[in-house]
Amino acid sequence: MCKDDGVNRHASVAIGECVHKYVAKAELSDDEHGVAAPNSDEEDSKPARNTSLEQSHGPAASQRFEPQESTQSRSKRIVNKAGHMYHQNSFLILVTCAILLAYAYPPLGANYVAPHITATWIAVIFIFVLAGMGIRTEELTKALKRVYFNTFVQVFNFMVVSGVVYGFTRFMLYVKALPESLADGMTVTSTLSVSVNMGIVLTKLVGGDEAAAIFDAAFGNFLGVFLSPALILMYLGLNAEVNLGQVTLKLFLRVVLPLILGQLLRNFFPPAKAFAKKYNKYFRQGQEFCLVFVVYTIFCKTFLKGNDAKIGDVFIMIGCVLLVLIFLMVLSWISMLVLFPNDPKIQAVGLFACTHKTVAVGVPLISSIYADSPLLGLYVLPLLIWYPTQLVLGTALAPYLAKYIERREKELKQQLDVEAWLHGRGGSQFPPYLTQDQSVLHDMCYGADEQFEPTESQAIGTV
Template structure:
């Protein structure tokens, strides 16, 4: 044969088969051919080449005659199994093909790492960007502070809040929620729990925290956080992912936000009348009733009206809104608006130096307190919903919706309340007041992700149990598992005319 003994750099790796099969391999070939005749024509003027031929499984190997193509020093199938190799070149050919496999494996590992990295970024991008915006606020506080370069009190705080509630109005599927209106017992439980039980219980906890000498502004922030309503987006998404009653969650989220505009300010007014909070009381030097009316008016203008405008537009042009929702990524835009709002709040806090009064001990207590509040109240309402009382116990799907709607708190409405209460005064503490709300939002997302996994398994066990009972009652015969077909594989040998 006219093949010289040479190192791996002289080998020409050639593909014979379909392009689709070649793409699956992910290997770079010197040349590619769809049939043996094209390959044979290629070898006419390659008498001094050492060709390594890799053959697709769709090629009939009986048609390959090595006497016609003496340049072939080895033949491999697409599984990297050697079908033929010159004995004089066995070692360098094996080394060369092994190197190709190693490079392929390394590339696959890198791709898997990249895919894993993208998955992590996609899942935790909100948390990553949250850290980034806080860092930017620390480095350039004058840009986004109240009264700063961009007048964030109008362009960001007011603009983002209106945008958030407008997008919520466009996104909420009102017509699909009508079937959930009759579940009065579920809605009453969620709203009383979210807007009354949690605020009053947390208020009692806040009075205990005062005895621990925790920063008073953080304690007021915890009270405002607990008095806020449930969130619209995250609880419905987590309920859906956990296989719960998505529409019940969505309806209670909308209902909670509408009621929260009126109930939450009243609760905060009531709690902050306590002389313990004199230094941060919103009724100082003014009539409390007048302040409440101003706050309600602000909430109606910035939250309620934009929401209903979005709902009207959705009802008039539902198809166009759905198309826009997909093209403009409403969910991501909502998250970015929230992050922009947080950035402006932190810019003001860093510019006024309000975080300097917070000690590391206070921050640690706040993180643990927020996490404890979420875990305790989400567990408690799940226990209440599953009490084995006749005509009371909720289904597993409804319980998931109740759990998420009852314990989650909306970052948007929380910051809106802080701006409504302290927008024209005490700007130096608005960042501190927002901190409990921001930390609670992050923790409810993180802990909620774990709860989704556990609750989904709980729902699946319930479905499997119900299915098993039904099968036992109906007594459906199972198919014989021995009725399996055995797939035979055929091994084809390459003809070697040199033997």
């Protein structure tokens, strides 16, 4: 007890000496610079306000002038908020405008712009050429080596999603809340592979691992050639014929070859590398515009062909898809946090790649299965609702995911700095991770330029 009191007294004396030195130094500095204490007489001698407007034009002039200033500042504030909102949600706003334009005049995007060339080939190739130019080869190699992550994403996308959807649709059929055509169409949708373009663009939008997103999109679509027909046969007992050679060739020409071309330009053509380094921040915008154009043409085709689904079926399907998709996204996010807690960029990739479904492969596949059915529109409807729903949810979450990734990256870096300092590794200037009280005492006693050496418990407690 006495020993503790002695330690406390010594600590109190040390702190008191530090405070005394700090006060003496401050007083000496004030005397040297001629700084005087504030005087109440000076406050009283300050003029109240300029009354020239009131003297020349009366008090009403100043009263009229003040609301004009507040109105201008309010208008400027509204414009700034609107600009900030657009910057944060530009992709979602553009997609919404594209869908509205497609609804207003479908023939433009369905026929006149030649979507089978511009959207299916040129836009997709442009997306992956930019991706190849903007990604370092080391990042692609690292993505290939993530066997555990890639396996989990494909298993979740094909097996978990289809299993959950199949169980949900059977329950809805049992309670007679869903027509069989919509239930089967939703099941077929769940067996499809990940979308080729959307996941990559959204990953780049939030600052995720673009290389991992590209690999999972390409690999998932290749697996879908084999797994989708097998899963449809297992769940529904239907034979789905897919032209293996044709699908593989299109995948190579539209995804793999443009990616290789972008990598070759980046690594072996110095002007292209300099261009990519200078304008890399604009690559994301270019990819966004391409994806918006693809979405526009898809909805133009949908609105032009029409659908024999009733308005009630549409609302039922929207509710079912929204419910299932939110559940699957929450499940995939929790899985990412548990399995990959120290890689926020990978977590963002997993959130999109685990739940997204391709409409480019899905519509032809469903059309080939139910080509002779008069209810073909009902079978396609779940996919046509799933696609925009995943797009809207992804773009709505994008600003929050971007902030999460940035914050989590800083936290992980601080943890690494703490570990490096505690074990004597690295040449970092750690800390400056001090509490406010520690920082004040440090400046008072040692000066702002001297380093403070905290104990191990203090260092750990500040992270």
